[in-house]
Amino acid sequence: MNAATPVLSVRNICKSFGGIHAVRDVSFDVGAGEILGLIGPNGSGKSTLFNCILGQLRPDSGQVSVNGKQVAGMRACDLNKLGVGRTFQMLQVFPQMTVLDNIILAGQEHHGNMLTRLFGPPDAGLTEEAERLIEFFRLGHLRDELAGSLSYGQQKLLDAAMAFMAGPSLVLLDEPAGGVNLTMLASLKERLKAFNAERGTTFVVIEHNMEFVMSLCTRVLVLADGAIIAEGKPEEIRRNSQVIEAYLGG
Ligand SMILES: Nc1ncnc2c1ncn2[C@@H]1O[C@H](COP(=O)(O)OP(=O)(O)OP(=O)(O)O)[C@@H](O)[C@H]1O
Numbered sequence: 169m170n171a172a173t174p175v176l177s178v179r180n181i182c183k184s185f186g187g188i189h190a191v192r193d194v195s196f197d198v199g200a201g202e203i204l205g206l207i208g209p210n211g212s213g214k215s216t217l218f219n220c221i222l223g224q225l226r227p228d229s230g231q232v233s234v235n236g237k238q239v240a241g242m243r244a245c246d247l248n249k250l251g252v253g254r255t256f257q258m259l260q261v262f263p264q265m266t267v268l269d270n271i272i273l274a275g276q277e278h279h280g281n282m283l284t285r286l287f288g289p290p291d292a293g294l295t296e297e298a299e300r301l302i303e304f305f306r307l308g309h310l311r312d313e314l315a316g317s318l319s320y321g322q323q324k325l326l327d328a329a330m331a332f333m334a335g336p337s338l339v340l341l342d343e344p345a346g347g348v349n350l351t352m353l354a355s356l357k358e359r360l361k362a363f364n365a366e367r368g369t370t371f372v373v374i375e376h377n378m379e380f381v382m383s384l385c386t387r388v389l390v391l392a393d394g395a396i397i398a399e400g401k402p403e404e405i406r407r408n409s410q411v412i413e414a415y416l417g418g
C-alpha cells in the first residue's frame with residue numbers, strides 16, 4: 169500500500185431488487201482524511217450502496233476495497249478489525265440497556281480472542297474506552313440512563329458514538345442528523361470534525377440536511393436513480409443545475 173492508496177475504493181457496484189435498479193454501476197474513491205458527503209433524493213440508492221459496501225447486501229457485481237484490501241463477503245466484525253465503523257439509517261441501540269452498556273457492547277464483537285474473553289475482565293477492558301467516548305460525545309450526564317429513556321436526538325448521538333468503539337479509521341454514517349435538533353446537530357458536526365482533525369478519521373456521510381452536509385464535507389457525491397450524477401466541492405454541488413433538478417423532480 170502506498171500513500172496514494174484510497175482508504176475506500178468502490179468499483180462498478182450494481183444492485184437490483186427485482187426490476188428496481190437501486191444502484192447502477194457506481195464507482196468512487198475516498199482518500200485518507202476526506203469527509204465525503206453522499207446525497208440524493210429519497211430512494212436514490214444511498215443506503216443500498218452503503219449496504220453493498222459493508223456486506224449487509226451482496227452486490228450483483230462490482231468490487232470494494234479498504235486500504236487496498238478486497239472486502240467482498242467480509243463479516244461486519246472482520247470489517248471492524250480492518251478499522252471500519254458504520255451506523256444504519258434505523259437506530260441500532262438497545263433501549264433496555266444503559267448508555268454505557270450500549271457502547272461497551274458495540275466494542276465487544278471485535279475485541280479480544282477466545283482466551284481474553286474467557287480469562288479477561290468481564291467487560292473485556294472496554295469500560296475505560298467507552299467512558300472516553302461518552303465524554304467525547306458529551307453524553308456523560310446520561311451514562312447510566314436506559315437508552316430507551318433518551319430523546320430521539322440523544323439516541324442518534326449515542327448510535328453515532330457506538331460506531332467509534334473500535335477506533336476506526338473509516339466511518340460510514342447513514343443519516344446521522346435525521347431528527348436531531350439544531351444544538352445537537354452542531355455538537356455532532358463538531359465532534360465528527362474533531363475526530364477528523366485529531367485522528368485523521370475518514371468519513372462517508374449520507375445526509376438530507378444540506379446545511380449539515382455543506383458545512384461538514386470536503387467533497388460531495390450525488391446519487392439520482394441509483395447512479396452518480398455529480399461530484400465536487402460543496403459549493404460546486406450547491407449550484408449544479410442537474411442536482412437541483414434531481415431534487416425538484418424527485
Ligand atoms: N430490500 C429491498 N427490497 C426491495 N427494494 C428495495 C430494498 N431496499 C431498497 N429497495 C429499493 O431500492 C431503492 C433505493 O433504496 P434506498 O433505501 O437505497 O434509498 P435511499 O437513497 O437510502 O433513500 P432514503 O433517502 O429515503 O433513505 C428504492 O426504490 C427502494 O424501494
Ligand SMILES: [Mg+2]
Nearest residue numbers: 214215216257
Ligand atoms: Mg437511506
